[in-house]
Amino acid sequence: MKFFVDTADTAAIRELHELGMVDGVTTNPSLIHKSGRNIKEVIAEIAEMVDGPVSAETVATDYETMVKEGHEVLKLGKGNIAVKVPLTWDGLRACKHLSSEGHMVNVTLCFSANQALLAAKAGATFISPFIGRLDDLNLDGMDLIADIREIYDNYGFKTQILAASIRSANHMSEAAKIGADVATAPPDVIKKMASHVLTDKGLAAFLDDWAKTGQSIL
Ligand code: G3P
Numbered sequence: 001m002k003f004f005v006d007t008a009d010t011a012a013i014r015e016l017h018e019l020g021m022v023d024g025v026t027t028n029p030s031l032i033h034k035s036g037r038n039i040k041e042v043i044a045e046i047a048e049m050v051d052g053p054v055s056a057e058t059v060a061t062d063y064e065t066m067v068k069e070g071h072e073v074l075k076l077g078k079g080n081i082a083v084k085v086p087l088t089w090d091g092l093r094a095c096k097h098l099s100s101e102g103h104m105v106n107v108t109l110c111f112s113a114n115q116a117l118l119a120a121k122a123g124a125t126f127i128s129p130f131i132g133r134l135d136d137l138n139l140d141g142m143d144l145i146a147d148i149r150e151i152y153d154n155y156g157f158k159t160q161i162l163a164a165s166i167r168s169a170n171h172m173s174e175a176a177k178i179g180a181d182v183a184t185a186p187p188d189v190i191k192k193m194a195s196h197v198l199t200d201k202g203l204a205a206f207l208d209d210w211a212k213t214g215q216s217i218l
Contacts, residue, residue, distance in 0.1 A: 001181065002023035002181065003022065004053070005024075005186075006166070010046060013046060013049060014049060023052045024082075026054075026084070026106070026128075026162070027046070027055060027084075029059055039056070043056045043077070047078060050080070052080060053104055055106045057084035058085055058086075062090055070103070070105075083098050083104070084107075085105060085107055087107050087111075087115045095107055099122070099123030099124065105123070105125050107124040110130065111133070111144070113148055116148040116151065120159040124159045127148065127160070129144045129161070131165050132171070134165075142174050145161060149180070161182070163182065166184065166185040166189055173193075
């Protein structure tokens with residue numbers, strides 16, 4: 001499973017990138033707002049730093065303007081920008097247009113298997129089902145990932161399932177078990193994947209015993 005980082009915080013991306021943990025980056029208008037940065041500057045900086053796809057979201061709601069915005073954000077990268085469009089009818093039209101021109105398109109705000117089916121038909125490179133926001137409604141977001149996986153595999157759709165709205169390390173392993181192609185998570189969630197209480201406890205016991213030996217390795 002590929003790891004995308006869901007943030008516009010360039011310092012956090014750089015830290016994970018140096019560890020080889022970043023296969024791509026996703027942003028959205030809320031994350032741009034949180035960064036306090038100009039969208040063009042921050043997307044260009046991220047796209048320069050990482051080689052993988054960097055999703056930059058359009059904010060128009062009509063097809064024509066979405067396509068124009070898509071062409072604008074595409075200029076910010078080195079061929080590694082994925083234009084992010086919402087899963088609306090206009091968004092699907094923009095997806096078809098941009099993907100037919102050979103560009104990567106990430107169709108976002110997906111909450112149903114039918115929406116994912118339409119995105120695949122429209123040539124989406126990535127479909128972004130939002131797990132956490134379904135969980136927030138007492139639904140099981142992971143069921144949606146499983147349904148989309150089954151449908152895409154039934155018909156050999158090439159659209160990659162990009163599990164989004166990931167809120168916990170558990171979401172990451174669940175998405176990987178189901179076979180999501182990509183998971184995008186905030187930096188702190190990716191870091192939390194390294195934590196286990198038994199690792200901490202075991203390390204403390206080892207260090208305790210080591211101190212008793214009076215030895216040193218260096
Ligand atoms: O990738 C989409 C993601 O940013 C949404 O996450 O936590 O706002 O539902 P969240």
